[in-house]
Amino acid sequence: MNYFTRRKGELYCEETAVAGIAAAVGTPFYLYSRKTLLRHFQAFDSGFAGIPHLTCFAVKACSNIAILHLFAKAGGGADIVSGGELFRALKAGIDPGRIIYSGVGKTEEELRAALAAGILLFNVESAQELDRLQRIALTLGLEAPVSFRVNPDVDPLTHAYISTGLAKNKFGIPIKEAMSLYRRAAAMEGIAVKGISCHIGSQLTRISPFVESIRKIRAFVGALAEKGVSVQYIDLGGGVGITYDDETPPQLPEYAAAVRRELVGLDCTLILEPGRVLVGNAGVLVTEVQYTKTNGAEEARKKFVIVDAAMNDLARPSLYGAFHEIQPVRETGAARETVDVVGPVCETGDFIARDRELAGVVQGDLLAVMSAGAYGFSMSSNYNSRPRAPEVLVDGSRYAVIRSRETLEQLIQGEAIPDCMEDGHDH
Numbered sequence: 001m002n003y004f005t006r007r008k009g010e011l012y013c014e015e016t017a018v019a020g021i022a023a024a025v026g027t028p029f030y031l032y033s034r035k036t037l038l039r040h041f042q043a044f045d046s047g048f049a050g051i052p053h054l055t056c057f058a059v060k061a062c063s064n065i066a067i068l069h070l071f072a073k074a075g076g077g078a079d080i081v082s083g084g085e086l087f088r089a090l091k092a093g094i095d096p097g098r099i100i101y102s103g104v105g106k107t108e109e110e111l112r113a114a115l116a117a118g119i120l121l122f123n124v125e126s127a128q129e130l131d132r133l134q135r136i137a138l139t140l141g142l143e144a145p146v147s148f149r150v151n152p153d154v155d156p157l158t159h160a161y162i163s164t165g166l167a168k169n170k171f172g173i174p175i176k177e178a179m180s181l182y183r184r185a186a187a188m189e190g191i192a193v194k195g196i197s198c199h200i201g202s203q204l205t206r207i208s209p210f211v212e213s214i215r216k217i218r219a220f221v222g223a224l225a226e227k228g229v230s231v232q233y234i235d236l237g238g239g240v241g242i243t244y245d246d247e248t249p250p251q252l253p254e255y256a257a258a259v260r261r262e263l264v265g266l267d268c269t270l271i272l273e274p275g276r277v278l279v280g281n282a283g284v285l286v287t288e289v290q291y292t293k294t295n296g297a298e299e300a301r302k303k304f305v306i307v308d309a310a311m312n313d314l315a316r317p318s319l320y321g322a323f324h325e326i327q328p329v330r331e332t333g334a335a336r337e338t339v340d341v342v343g344p345v346c347e348t349g350d351f352i353a354r355d356r357e358l359a360g361v362v363q364g365d366l367l368a369v370m371s372a373g374a375y376g377f378s379m380s381s382n383y384n385s386r387p388r389a390p391e392v393l394v395d396g397s398r399y400a401v402i403r404s405r406e407t408l409e410q411l412i413q414g415e416a417i418p419d420c421m422e423d424g425h426d427h
Protein backbone atom coordinates (compact mmCIF):
# COMPACT_ATOMS: atom_id res chain seq x y z
CA MET A 1 0.00 0.00 0.00
CA ASN A 2 1.48 3.34 -1.00
CA TYR A 3 0.40 6.91 -1.65
CA PHE A 4 1.33 7.20 -5.31
CA THR A 5 -2.03 7.55 -7.02
CA ARG A 6 -3.56 8.92 -10.22
CA ARG A 7 -5.96 11.81 -10.53
CA LYS A 8 -7.44 12.45 -13.96
CA GLY A 9 -4.58 10.56 -15.50
CA GLU A 10 -1.89 12.45 -13.58
CA LEU A 11 0.53 10.87 -11.14
CA TYR A 12 0.33 12.23 -7.62
CA CYS A 13 2.49 11.59 -4.60
CA GLU A 14 0.08 12.08 -1.70
CA GLU A 15 -1.58 15.45 -2.48
CA THR A 16 1.19 16.70 -4.73
CA ALA A 17 1.34 16.47 -8.53
CA VAL A 18 4.60 14.84 -9.57
CA ALA A 19 4.83 16.97 -12.73
CA GLY A 20 4.84 20.13 -10.61
CA ILE A 21 7.85 18.94 -8.62
CA ALA A 22 9.63 17.99 -11.84
CA ALA A 23 9.10 21.50 -13.17
CA ALA A 24 10.62 22.96 -10.02
CA VAL A 25 13.59 20.65 -9.36
CA GLY A 26 14.35 19.31 -12.85
CA THR A 27 14.91 15.67 -13.80
CA PRO A 28 15.97 13.07 -12.94
CA PHE A 29 15.05 13.05 -9.25
CA TYR A 30 14.08 10.63 -6.51
CA LEU A 31 10.74 11.23 -4.87
CA TYR A 32 9.60 9.72 -1.56
CA SER A 33 6.25 9.78 0.19
CA ARG A 34 6.46 10.50 3.91
CA LYS A 35 3.06 9.02 4.59
CA THR A 36 4.06 5.78 2.85
CA LEU A 37 7.35 5.56 4.74
CA LEU A 38 5.58 5.97 8.07
CA ARG A 39 2.81 3.62 7.14
CA HIS A 40 5.29 0.91 6.22
CA PHE A 41 7.27 1.44 9.41
CA GLN A 42 4.15 1.20 11.52
CA ALA A 43 2.83 -1.83 9.63
CA PHE A 44 6.13 -3.60 10.22
CA ASP A 45 6.74 -2.53 13.79
CA SER A 46 3.20 -3.11 15.03
CA GLY A 47 3.46 -6.77 14.04
CA PHE A 48 5.78 -7.16 17.01
CA ALA A 49 3.76 -5.08 19.47
CA GLY A 50 3.60 -6.60 22.92
CA ILE A 51 6.97 -8.32 22.76
CA PRO A 52 10.30 -6.64 23.50
CA HIS A 53 11.69 -5.70 20.13
CA LEU A 54 13.61 -3.09 18.18
CA THR A 55 13.13 -2.30 14.50
CA CYS A 56 16.50 -1.19 13.13
CA PHE A 57 16.12 0.21 9.62
CA ALA A 58 18.86 -1.08 7.28
CA VAL A 59 20.43 2.26 6.40
CA LYS A 60 21.96 0.97 3.18
CA ALA A 61 18.53 0.72 1.57
CA CYS A 62 17.94 4.48 1.64
CA SER A 63 20.44 6.50 3.59
CA ASN A 64 19.22 10.10 3.45
CA ILE A 65 19.32 11.62 6.93
CA ALA A 66 15.79 13.02 6.56
CA ILE A 67 14.47 9.50 6.10
CA LEU A 68 16.57 8.09 8.94
CA HIS A 69 15.25 10.89 11.13
CA LEU A 70 11.67 10.03 10.21
CA PHE A 71 12.13 6.41 11.30
CA ALA A 72 13.97 7.50 14.46
CA LYS A 73 11.00 9.67 15.44
CA ALA A 74 8.71 6.72 14.82
CA GLY A 75 10.74 4.70 17.35
CA GLY A 76 13.17 2.94 15.06
CA GLY A 77 16.87 2.29 15.33
CA ALA A 78 19.45 1.67 12.62
CA ASP A 79 21.32 -1.28 11.18
CA ILE A 80 24.60 0.11 9.86
CA VAL A 81 27.40 -1.48 7.87
CA SER A 82 30.07 1.23 7.72
CA GLY A 83 31.55 4.23 9.46
CA GLY A 84 29.75 6.37 6.90
CA GLU A 85 26.40 4.90 7.90
CA LEU A 86 27.27 5.43 11.58
CA PHE A 87 27.96 9.08 10.83
CA ARG A 88 24.64 9.44 9.00
CA ALA A 89 22.67 7.65 11.71
CA LEU A 90 24.09 9.89 14.44
CA LYS A 91 23.55 13.03 12.33
CA ALA A 92 19.95 11.95 11.81
CA GLY A 93 19.45 11.87 15.57
CA ILE A 94 19.27 8.12 16.03
CA ASP A 95 20.00 7.09 19.62
CA PRO A 96 23.32 5.15 19.62
CA GLY A 97 21.62 2.72 21.99
CA ARG A 98 19.43 1.75 19.03
CA ILE A 99 22.22 1.19 16.52
CA ILE A 100 23.57 -2.20 15.57
CA TYR A 101 26.57 -2.73 13.33
CA SER A 102 26.71 -5.57 10.78
CA GLY A 103 29.20 -6.44 8.02
CA VAL A 104 32.18 -8.70 7.37
CA GLY A 105 34.90 -6.09 6.96
CA LYS A 106 34.74 -3.53 9.77
CA THR A 107 38.01 -1.60 9.91
CA GLU A 108 39.92 -0.60 13.03
CA GLU A 109 38.78 2.99 12.62
CA GLU A 110 35.15 2.04 12.09
CA LEU A 111 35.10 -0.21 15.15
CA ARG A 112 36.69 2.50 17.27
CA ALA A 113 34.14 5.12 16.18
CA ALA A 114 31.19 2.82 16.86
CA LEU A 115 32.55 1.78 20.23
CA ALA A 116 33.14 5.38 21.23
CA ALA A 117 29.61 6.28 20.12
CA GLY A 118 28.17 3.64 22.43
CA ILE A 119 26.18 1.56 19.97
CA LEU A 120 23.89 -1.23 21.12
CA LEU A 121 25.55 -4.20 19.41
CA PHE A 122 28.36 -5.28 17.12
CA ASN A 123 27.28 -8.17 14.92
CA VAL A 124 30.70 -9.83 14.78
CA GLU A 125 31.34 -12.00 11.74
CA SER A 126 34.74 -13.61 12.36
CA ALA A 127 37.19 -14.63 15.09
CA GLN A 128 39.66 -12.04 13.86
CA GLU A 129 37.07 -9.28 14.10
CA LEU A 130 36.38 -10.33 17.71
CA ASP A 131 40.09 -10.08 18.56
CA ARG A 132 40.39 -6.67 16.91
CA LEU A 133 37.31 -5.42 18.72
CA GLN A 134 38.67 -6.64 22.05
CA ARG A 135 42.00 -4.86 21.51
CA ILE A 136 40.22 -1.59 20.74
CA ALA A 137 37.84 -1.96 23.67
CA LEU A 138 40.69 -2.54 26.09
CA THR A 139 42.59 0.47 24.72
CA LEU A 140 39.55 2.67 25.16
CA GLY A 141 38.74 1.19 28.54
CA LEU A 142 35.30 0.15 27.31
CA GLU A 143 33.37 -3.07 27.01
CA ALA A 144 32.17 -4.03 23.53
CA PRO A 145 28.62 -5.44 23.35
CA VAL A 146 28.74 -8.36 20.95
CA SER A 147 26.37 -10.55 18.98
CA PHE A 148 27.77 -13.12 16.62
CA ARG A 149 26.26 -13.25 13.18
CA VAL A 150 25.86 -16.91 12.43
CA ASN A 151 25.45 -18.42 9.00
CA PRO A 152 22.59 -20.90 9.27
CA ASP A 153 23.10 -22.38 5.77
CA VAL A 154 19.56 -21.73 4.58
CA ASP A 155 18.57 -21.07 0.97
CA PRO A 156 16.59 -17.80 0.85
CA LEU A 157 15.35 -18.62 -2.68
CA THR A 158 16.27 -15.21 -4.05
CA HIS A 159 18.78 -13.67 -6.50
CA ALA A 160 22.28 -15.17 -6.05
CA TYR A 161 23.88 -11.75 -5.51
CA ILE A 162 21.69 -11.02 -2.51
CA SER A 163 21.66 -14.49 -0.90
CA THR A 164 23.70 -14.24 2.27
CA GLY A 165 22.80 -17.19 4.50
CA LEU A 166 24.21 -20.07 2.47
CA ALA A 167 27.30 -21.87 3.77
CA LYS A 168 29.23 -20.83 0.63
CA ASN A 169 28.52 -17.10 1.17
CA LYS A 170 31.07 -14.83 2.86
CA PHE A 171 28.70 -13.85 5.66
CA GLY A 172 28.54 -14.95 9.28
CA ILE A 173 30.17 -17.69 11.25
CA PRO A 174 29.22 -21.29 10.43
CA ILE A 175 26.79 -22.30 13.13
CA LYS A 176 28.93 -25.38 13.84
CA GLU A 177 31.95 -23.22 14.65
CA ALA A 178 30.07 -20.58 16.58
CA MET A 179 29.93 -22.50 19.86
CA SER A 180 33.65 -22.40 20.54
CA LEU A 181 33.76 -18.70 19.63
CA TYR A 182 30.90 -17.89 22.03
CA ARG A 183 32.63 -19.72 24.84
CA ARG A 184 35.91 -17.96 24.16
CA ALA A 185 34.22 -14.54 23.91
CA ALA A 186 32.25 -15.09 27.12
CA ALA A 187 35.54 -15.29 28.99
CA MET A 188 37.16 -12.32 27.27
CA GLU A 189 37.88 -9.09 29.05
CA GLY A 190 36.51 -6.07 27.19
CA ILE A 191 33.82 -8.15 25.47
CA ALA A 192 30.24 -8.57 26.66
CA VAL A 193 28.38 -11.34 24.87
CA LYS A 194 24.84 -10.11 24.35
CA GLY A 195 23.18 -11.75 21.43
CA ILE A 196 22.98 -13.71 18.23
CA SER A 197 22.13 -12.49 14.75
CA CYS A 198 21.54 -13.71 11.23
CA HIS A 199 20.49 -12.26 7.89
CA ILE A 200 19.92 -14.79 5.16
CA GLY A 201 19.21 -12.61 2.15
CA SER A 202 17.11 -9.91 0.58
CA GLN A 203 13.87 -9.75 -1.44
CA LEU A 204 12.57 -12.99 0.06
CA THR A 205 9.13 -13.86 -1.22
CA ARG A 206 8.54 -16.91 0.97
CA ILE A 207 8.28 -17.33 4.72
CA SER A 208 9.77 -20.82 4.92
CA PRO A 209 13.47 -19.78 4.76
CA PHE A 210 12.89 -17.37 7.67
CA VAL A 211 11.26 -20.13 9.69
CA GLU A 212 14.02 -22.58 8.85
CA SER A 213 16.72 -20.21 10.02
CA ILE A 214 14.88 -19.23 13.21
CA ARG A 215 14.58 -22.91 14.10
CA LYS A 216 18.33 -23.39 13.65
CA ILE A 217 19.08 -20.29 15.71
CA ARG A 218 16.69 -21.34 18.42
CA ALA A 219 18.25 -24.78 18.70
CA PHE A 220 21.66 -23.14 18.88
CA VAL A 221 20.55 -20.70 21.61
CA GLY A 222 19.38 -23.75 23.59
CA ALA A 223 22.77 -25.42 23.14
CA LEU A 224 24.50 -22.19 24.22
CA ALA A 225 22.43 -22.04 27.40
CA GLU A 226 23.45 -25.61 28.24
CA LYS A 227 27.06 -24.44 28.11
CA GLY A 228 26.24 -21.54 30.41
CA VAL A 229 26.19 -18.80 27.74
CA SER A 230 22.98 -16.81 27.66
CA VAL A 231 21.92 -14.21 25.10
CA GLN A 232 19.59 -11.25 25.55
CA TYR A 233 19.10 -10.33 21.92
CA ILE A 234 18.03 -12.30 18.86
CA ASP A 235 18.47 -10.38 15.62
CA LEU A 236 16.76 -11.90 12.60
CA GLY A 237 18.08 -9.45 10.00
CA GLY A 238 15.95 -8.07 7.19
CA GLY A 239 14.96 -9.57 3.88
CA VAL A 240 11.18 -9.33 3.49
CA GLY A 241 10.47 -8.81 -0.20
CA ILE A 242 8.16 -6.37 -1.97
CA THR A 243 6.09 -6.46 -5.14
CA TYR A 244 7.96 -5.02 -8.11
CA ASP A 245 6.06 -6.95 -10.77
CA ASP A 246 4.01 -10.01 -9.95
CA GLU A 247 5.82 -11.27 -6.85
CA THR A 248 3.62 -12.21 -3.90
CA PRO A 249 5.81 -11.66 -0.84
CA PRO A 250 4.43 -12.46 2.61
CA GLN A 251 2.12 -9.85 4.08
CA LEU A 252 3.70 -8.14 7.08
CA PRO A 253 1.24 -9.52 9.67
CA GLU A 254 1.84 -13.00 8.27
CA TYR A 255 5.62 -12.58 8.54
CA ALA A 256 5.39 -11.18 12.08
CA ALA A 257 3.06 -13.96 13.19
CA ALA A 258 5.43 -16.62 11.87
CA VAL A 259 8.40 -15.02 13.64
CA ARG A 260 6.49 -14.71 16.89
CA ARG A 261 5.28 -18.29 16.70
CA GLU A 262 8.81 -19.59 16.27
CA LEU A 263 10.11 -17.57 19.20
CA VAL A 264 7.39 -18.31 21.75
CA GLY A 265 8.80 -18.91 25.22
CA LEU A 266 12.20 -17.40 24.48
CA ASP A 267 13.10 -14.65 26.88
CA CYS A 268 14.95 -12.33 24.52
CA THR A 269 14.60 -8.92 22.89
CA LEU A 270 13.96 -9.33 19.19
CA ILE A 271 15.86 -7.16 16.72
CA LEU A 272 14.80 -6.80 13.09
CA GLU A 273 16.68 -5.11 10.26
CA PRO A 274 14.14 -4.33 7.53
CA GLY A 275 15.31 -2.23 4.62
CA ARG A 276 13.51 -2.70 1.33
CA VAL A 277 10.08 -3.42 2.78
CA LEU A 278 10.02 -0.03 4.52
CA VAL A 279 11.22 2.16 1.66
CA GLY A 280 11.00 0.26 -1.65
CA ASN A 281 7.47 1.19 -2.63
CA ALA A 282 7.69 4.58 -0.93
CA GLY A 283 9.96 6.04 -3.61
CA VAL A 284 10.05 6.57 -7.38
CA LEU A 285 12.62 7.89 -9.82
CA VAL A 286 11.25 10.56 -12.14
CA THR A 287 12.90 10.99 -15.50
CA GLU A 288 12.27 12.87 -18.76
CA VAL A 289 12.31 11.46 -22.26
CA GLN A 290 15.15 13.03 -24.22
CA TYR A 291 14.88 11.23 -27.55
CA THR A 292 13.21 8.30 -29.20
CA LYS A 293 14.80 6.32 -32.00
CA THR A 294 14.62 3.04 -33.83
CA ASN A 295 17.62 0.81 -34.53
CA GLY A 296 18.23 -2.62 -35.96
CA ALA A 297 17.75 -4.56 -39.17
CA GLU A 298 14.42 -4.36 -40.98
CA GLU A 299 13.03 -7.59 -39.50
CA ALA A 300 14.23 -6.75 -35.97
CA ARG A 301 13.56 -3.04 -35.56
CA LYS A 302 13.80 -1.97 -31.99
CA LYS A 303 12.49 1.24 -30.48
CA PHE A 304 14.58 3.00 -27.85
CA VAL A 305 13.25 5.56 -25.43
CA ILE A 306 16.26 7.51 -24.20
CA VAL A 307 15.65 9.10 -20.81
CA ASP A 308 17.78 11.33 -18.58
CA ALA A 309 18.14 8.70 -15.81
CA ALA A 310 20.71 5.96 -16.22
CA MET A 311 22.39 2.99 -14.57
CA ASN A 312 24.36 5.39 -12.40
CA ASP A 313 21.07 6.67 -10.95
CA LEU A 314 19.35 3.30 -10.64
CA ALA A 315 21.71 0.34 -10.86
CA ARG A 316 19.23 -2.44 -10.13
CA PRO A 317 18.07 -3.25 -13.69
CA SER A 318 21.65 -3.37 -15.02
CA LEU A 319 23.10 -5.15 -12.01
CA TYR A 320 20.46 -7.72 -11.18
CA GLY A 321 18.22 -7.66 -14.26
CA ALA A 322 15.65 -6.24 -11.83
CA PHE A 323 12.16 -5.26 -13.00
CA HIS A 324 10.81 -1.79 -12.18
CA GLU A 325 7.38 -0.79 -13.39
CA ILE A 326 7.37 2.38 -15.51
CA GLN A 327 4.39 4.72 -15.48
CA PRO A 328 3.78 7.87 -17.49
CA VAL A 329 3.52 10.89 -15.19
CA ARG A 330 0.70 12.13 -17.46
CA GLU A 331 -1.44 9.66 -19.34
CA THR A 332 -1.81 10.60 -22.99
CA GLY A 333 -3.90 7.77 -24.38
CA ALA A 334 -1.20 7.02 -26.98
CA ALA A 335 -1.12 3.50 -28.43
CA ARG A 336 1.04 0.99 -26.60
CA GLU A 337 4.32 -0.18 -28.08
CA THR A 338 7.24 -2.33 -27.03
CA VAL A 339 10.37 -0.36 -26.25
CA ASP A 340 13.69 -0.39 -24.41
CA VAL A 341 13.96 2.43 -21.91
CA VAL A 342 17.63 3.36 -21.74
CA GLY A 343 19.86 6.02 -20.25
CA PRO A 344 22.67 8.15 -21.70
CA VAL A 345 25.52 6.06 -20.21
CA CYS A 346 27.88 4.56 -22.77
CA GLU A 347 27.18 0.90 -22.15
CA THR A 348 24.66 -1.45 -23.70
CA GLY A 349 24.06 -2.64 -20.14
CA ASP A 350 22.64 0.78 -19.33
CA PHE A 351 18.91 0.21 -19.32
CA ILE A 352 15.97 0.82 -17.04
CA ALA A 353 13.65 -1.59 -18.86
CA ARG A 354 13.94 -3.89 -21.85
CA ASP A 355 11.21 -5.07 -24.23
CA ARG A 356 8.64 -3.22 -22.14
CA GLU A 357 5.15 -2.45 -23.39
CA LEU A 358 4.38 1.19 -22.64
CA ALA A 359 1.99 3.82 -23.93
CA GLY A 360 3.86 5.67 -26.70
CA VAL A 361 5.98 8.58 -25.47
CA VAL A 362 7.51 11.62 -27.12
CA GLN A 363 10.39 13.92 -26.28
CA GLY A 364 9.75 15.84 -23.06
CA ASP A 365 7.34 13.32 -21.52
CA LEU A 366 7.93 12.42 -17.89
CA LEU A 367 8.15 8.83 -16.73
CA ALA A 368 8.11 7.48 -13.18
CA VAL A 369 10.22 4.42 -12.44
CA MET A 370 8.28 2.82 -9.63
CA SER A 371 9.45 0.96 -6.48
CA ALA A 372 12.79 2.77 -6.58
CA GLY A 373 12.92 3.81 -2.93
CA ALA A 374 15.16 0.94 -1.83
CA TYR A 375 18.69 0.57 -3.17
CA GLY A 376 17.97 3.33 -5.65
CA PHE A 377 19.67 6.56 -4.68
CA SER A 378 21.84 4.74 -2.15
CA MET A 379 23.49 2.71 -4.92
CA SER A 380 23.83 5.62 -7.32
CA SER A 381 27.21 6.76 -8.55
CA ASN A 382 28.88 9.42 -10.65
CA TYR A 383 29.72 7.11 -13.53
CA ASN A 384 30.10 9.01 -16.80
CA SER A 385 30.61 12.06 -14.56
CA ARG A 386 26.90 12.40 -14.03
CA PRO A 387 26.02 14.50 -10.97
CA ARG A 388 23.83 12.53 -8.60
CA ALA A 389 20.11 13.23 -8.68
CA PRO A 390 18.32 15.20 -5.97
CA GLU A 391 16.00 13.56 -3.46
CA VAL A 392 12.62 15.06 -2.62
CA LEU A 393 10.27 14.19 0.24
CA VAL A 394 6.55 14.85 -0.07
CA ASP A 395 4.35 15.47 2.93
CA GLY A 396 0.74 15.91 1.86
CA SER A 397 0.59 18.93 -0.42
CA ARG A 398 4.10 20.13 0.49
CA TYR A 399 7.49 18.87 -0.48
CA ALA A 400 11.10 19.47 0.53
CA VAL A 401 14.35 18.82 -1.30
CA ILE A 402 16.19 16.55 1.16
CA ARG A 403 19.29 16.34 -0.98
CA SER A 404 20.06 18.84 -3.70
CA ARG A 405 21.31 17.94 -7.15
CA GLU A 406 25.06 17.56 -7.18
CA THR A 407 26.86 20.41 -8.90
CA LEU A 408 29.69 20.13 -11.40
CA GLU A 409 32.06 21.58 -8.80
CA GLN A 410 31.04 18.88 -6.31
CA LEU A 411 31.76 16.33 -9.02
CA ILE A 412 35.49 17.09 -8.93
CA GLN A 413 35.70 17.99 -5.26
CA GLY A 414 38.89 16.58 -3.77
CA GLU A 415 40.57 16.06 -7.15
CA ALA A 416 43.85 17.85 -7.89
CA ILE A 417 46.39 18.11 -10.67
CA PRO A 418 49.74 17.75 -8.86
CA ASP A 419 52.42 20.32 -9.71
CA CYS A 420 55.09 17.67 -10.10
CA MET A 421 53.27 16.19 -13.06
CA GLU A 422 53.31 19.41 -15.07
CA ASP A 423 55.62 19.54 -18.13
CA GLY A 424 59.30 20.14 -17.33
CA HIS A 425 59.38 18.04 -14.17
CA ASP A 426 61.34 14.79 -14.01
CA HIS A 427 59.98 11.86 -12.07
Ligand code: LLP
Binds near residue numbers: 204
Ligand atom coordinates in the same frame (compact mmCIF):
# COMPACT_ATOMS: atom_id res chain seq x y z
N1 LLP B 1 20.67 -6.60 7.38
C1 LLP B 1 21.80 -6.91 6.73
C2 LLP B 1 22.94 -7.39 7.50
C3 LLP B 1 21.87 -6.77 5.34
O1 LLP B 1 22.99 -7.10 4.70
C4 LLP B 1 20.74 -6.29 4.62
C5 LLP B 1 20.79 -6.12 3.16
C6 LLP B 1 19.59 -5.94 5.35
C7 LLP B 1 19.58 -6.12 6.72
C8 LLP B 1 18.36 -5.38 4.70
O2 LLP B 1 17.78 -6.30 3.84
P1 LLP B 1 16.35 -5.95 3.16
O3 LLP B 1 15.31 -5.91 4.27
O4 LLP B 1 16.48 -4.67 2.47
O5 LLP B 1 16.14 -7.07 2.22
N2 LLP B 1 21.17 -3.99 -3.50
C9 LLP B 1 20.31 -5.14 -3.47
C10 LLP B 1 19.96 -5.55 -2.06
C11 LLP B 1 21.18 -5.80 -1.20
C12 LLP B 1 20.83 -6.20 0.20
C13 LLP B 1 22.03 -6.20 1.07
N3 LLP B 1 21.79 -6.47 2.44
C14 LLP B 1 19.07 -4.85 -4.30
O6 LLP B 1 18.96 -3.75 -4.86
O7 LLP B 1 18.21 -5.71 -4.46
